[in-house]
Amino acid sequence: MSDIPGDLKFLKSHEWARVEDDGLVRVGISDHAQSQLGDLVYVELPEVGASVRAGTGVAVVESVKAASDIYSPVSGEIVEVNEALNDKPEIINEDAYEEGWIFLVRPSDRDELDELLDANAYEDLVESEDH
């Protein structure tokens, strides 16, 4: 668990958010979440240009076992989605924090980022779930 990148912030529902240099927010699911879900077989991506609200369902990831909603950590507009996941959803299993990103948001309210968990707080959350 100690390999959670320190620049990430998290929702309790296991999505991560990374603020890029250009101020856009990249979103994915945590390594813990992918390992809980197991082999991913399908990702339903949002439409580019769609507006999203923090804490609402934006995408769906499906593993062999279950379907899971992916919430956006911030409000704003979808500016890019990871098209590579259409053919290779297992990228999320292999590299949840980098290549396995899901969508990119132009945030409309940057204060929402302050409400997210930092890497340490998220690590504590995962550990408490495991026990």
Added chain:
Amino acid sequence: MTEKTVLNATHRALGARMVDFGGWDMPINYGSQIEEHHAVRRDAGMFDVSHMTVIDLHGARTREFLRHLLANSVDKLKVHGKALYSCMLNEQGGVIDDLIVYYLGEEFFRLVVNAATRAKDLAWIGQQAQAFDVQGSTSVAGGRKPGATDVQGSTSVAGGRKPGATGVEVKERPDFAMIAVQGPNARGKVIGLLHEVDQSRIEKLGKFSAAAAQGPHGMPLFVARTGYTGEDGFEIIVPAEHAVALWEALQAAGVAPAGLGARDTLRLEAGMNLYGQDMDESVSPWEANLGWTIALDDGRHFIGRAALEAQQAAGVKRVMVGVVLDGKGVLRHGQTVLTANGAGEILSGSFAPTLNKAVAFARIPAGEPGEIRVDIRGRELPLRRVKYPFVRDGKPCAGI
């Protein structure tokens, strides 16, 4: 209180992800469910299925009792070791459980029933055996401990009842573990571990037959050429104290540990029903595509027969069909299916790793269904109705 098989620590040492499965702490995968699925289709994999319940029936009237208890006919079992798949029905024709019965002697049959249905099965079989005893002989059924509720590891529930002089003894065998070894190379790898005097005999063992053999270090095995994956292989019943050694010997022989997740996708691809998902006590075998397991042989009054015949005469209202989703998405249990004759539902449904798309069983109203669609999160997607199995012996079936 979650129950554990004797292999629990072995699974954990292998890094298995454990889940509660019908009250048992079982491995869902050891890393990748899809890789485990492919290992079984392409080579050999093994599953701990010790949570399943083994029940031995002894006594002079055992065959007669099973004629009454089961919807399939045990009179098909003529050779020692031969196995038969059957439903056990209630009086309404609903499925209490599906099971395999082995013929091990004129006074000895072995049942393997599901894990999640263990308590109700033991109660039902015990109750039926008692009624049968009372009806069929003048002796008073003895040996049953009334009101016993301790189930774990005990043979004293319904399972412990002793027969009357001419009756049937029902005995659970919690002293056994069970390992299923499946895949095109599974039999060869198992046979290599047997005592050499047993090897050629087990090599020749026919499908759906079982025999005793000596495993590593002389451990006594019950080797059955059965399975739940659509591949060739064995299901091996072994005394619990030898299970870990057998598992380790199989692993050393190159058999890959596989979890219950892979077991589920393998059996779905193979077109095999799962109790609780595809049928239960509110569903008759006619509605679960299990008509082939019903033997309406002359003069045999098995439990549920009258109801089945009445349903057949009146026309069965619902049917179970195979469907494929050619578009993106995953079919899952409980999704609504739309047809020209009304709504139905997805029973077992999953992404199928051998086919790289989703397949399912669906229960729909009888009659020509027209275009079948499924509702996935509010969107209607077209389904293609197919004959199943979807996969057999490692290959997609024609038309899938």
